[in-house]
Amino acid sequence: MKRKLLTPDSKERKTTDRSLLFTIARQAMIERGLEPDFPMETRKELAAMSGPAQHANDIQDLRHLPWSSIDNDDSRDLDQLTVAESLPNGQVRILVAISDVDALVRKGSAIDDHARHNTTSVYTPAALFPMLPEALSTDLTSLKENEDRLAVVVDMSFTEDASLATWTIYRANVKNYGKLAYRSVAAWLAGEEAAPSKVLETPGLDENLRLQDSVAQRLMERRHRSGALSLDTIQAKAIFDRDSLSDLQLDRKNRAKQLIEDFMIAANGVTAIYLASKNFPSLRRVLRSPERWNRIVELASGFGDTLPDEPDAAALESFLLRRREADSEKFPDLSLAIVKLIGRGEYALDLPGGQPPGHFGLAVKDYTHSTAPNRRFPDLIMQRLLKAAMAGLPSPYSIPELEELARHCSEREDDATKVERRVQKSAAALLLSDRIGWKFDAIVTGAAAKGTWVRLFWPPIEGRLEKGFQGLKVGDHVHVQLVHTDVQRGFIDFVRDLPAKK
Structure with a gap:
């Protein structure tokens, strides 16, 4: 669909829906202090790169394992792969491979400086504004299908009751044998559709994914028993017919998204524990106990329910489950109200021997962001800290530098979220404009x-x-x-x- 757009010189021109939303998104980023364009220095550095990071001989070779990625249908900035292995006594080994972005994006480089400024990719209906140049995030540092790549591997084993039994972290060579999508994998796991073709074509991938799913289900159940919150807010995805906005579709949680979410929560927890064990500082992802808990208590009372006077994640989770069972139609709106009252997550510096506040919504004490270094700068910081700790080197960041980065990353994330919401509202207005x-x-x-x-x-x-x-x-x-x-x-x-x- 063609729309009329007024340019600054007041002359009318025709533009597509996508280009109109792109213009709105770009301006919104600039107003928030985010840089939508890559400086010339970053392009020069990129041009000097001859290919992906070279495979080192002194690290493990895990390319024989049936690794796969599960992400959105159109995602090309693939940050992680997963694989499972059955062990004796009912235990299962889960490996999460995270793209070794630091192998190409060096601290203090022009590309790193730009990433440090924005701290995150910005996802809008019209376009993705990546934290790293697309030649990196969707190619050289992406865990692309059928390509050998360097990775940092979080290796965990879980007991039958989903308790963490053992863990270790190391560098490895990996290979993605199946680029899979959330929707099709979720439908297959739920028995609603046939397995995706890549699952059928790759020996052992079917059985491996089912094993991963069984562990993820147990991890989720264990977390929710501990008080992880069951929240389900309304998310809409813009649908384009070429460059014309045609619809907004609900983008709900599903079984495949939950699988990846629970493995990433586990891997992020192990990363935090590992750095603490090495007496290294880290950037924790925290969600503090709600300061407006009394308002949450009042909200529950309005439904004839009772919550304790002090913040209690397990009690809140029980209330949420009761409300979802009683009125599933209105549950997303209750979820949104709870999300607003709890407040937003933030990054906080954790020093050796410290007592991090943990993450109230996930009901975990040790938690960070480390599994998406192509998309989030805190994850790239954590990767550099991890690699230094593994190599017995000092921290690449000073304590004052990490304190400033925790504040900066929290602020920039808030800016990016506001841009994304702003453009989503414009897309909704555009869809209804006629x-x-x-x-x-x-x-x-x-x-x-x-x-x-x-x-x-x-x-x-x-x-x-x-x-x-x-x-x-x-x-x-x-x-x-x-x-x-x-x-x-x-x-x-x-x-x-x-x-x-x-």
């Missing part, structure tokens, strides 16, 4: 002095209710009419569609 006057079924998601908000049942878009909101409360079903959209600002306005008086 539907002024249309009527929709919706649910009230927010009702306070600052405004009343509703979410359409389809497409899954939220907007402000400008008229007819009196007496409404969260969870009420309403019929609304679209009256206004502002694509540039991401605004969507409705009025309540009341039945005509007789």
Whole structure:
């Protein structure tokens, strides 16, 4: 679909939906202090690279294992591979291979400086703004299918009850035998579809993935028994027909996403423990006990439920499970309210002998971010710390430098999240821009002095209710009419569609 866009000189030109959203995203990044473009120095460094990092002879060769990646359908910046192995006494060995990005992106280089400035890739409906140049993140440092690559391997074994029995970390050569996608793997594991062709074509991959899935299910159950929170917020993915925005589809959690999530949580935990065992500092990913716990208690009370006076993750998890069972339709909105009250995660420096606050939402004490060095700068920092510790070298970062990086990475992550949400709202406004006057079924998601908000049942878009909101409360079903959209600002306005008086 072609849209009209006003340029600064006020001359009209035609642009596609994708290019319009790209322009909005790029401007939003600049306003937040993020750099959407790579400086000339980074391009010069990239041009001097002749290929992926060379395979060292003094590290393990694990290319014979049936490694595979599971990610989004369109992901090419592949950070990790996984594989499983059955052991005696019901134990299972899980290996997570993480791309050795540091082997090519050296600390203090121009590419590293740009990554350090943005600290994260920014994912918007129109385009990905990668932390590293795509020639690296989707090629030279990506764990691409059928390519030999260097990796840092987190090697863990779990007992039948999903307890961590042993662990170690080392460098290795690996090879991805199957680039798989969340949706198709999840449908296969659930028995809804046939196995993806790559699973059928690769000897042993079918059995290996089923073994991984069984361990992941037990890891998830164990975490939730400890108080990990079952939250399910609404996420929508923009669907394009070439360059025209055609729909927003729900992007829900599934079994394959859960598999990768639980293995990454385990690998991140072992990484934190390993560095502590070597008396190394680390950047922990923390989510502190909610300061607004009293508001969460009040929220539960409104449902006729009771929570303890002090923050208790296990009690909150039990409440969430009861609410999901009682009203699955409204559960995403309750989840979002809980997420907002808990607060956002952040990076914090952990010194040797320290007592990190842990992650309230995941119910784990030792946790970091280390499994996505192509996409997040804290993960690249952790990789450098790991490699130094393994080699018996001093930390490549000073304590003051790590303190500043923890603060900077937390702030930049918040900036990136706001950009992504901003462009997502613009995409929603764009999709509805030619539907002024249309009527929709919706649910009230927010009702306070600052405004009343509703979410359409389809497409899954939220907007402000400008008229007819009196007496409404969260969870009420309403019929609304679209009256206004502002694509540039991401605004969507409705009025309540009341039945005509007789």
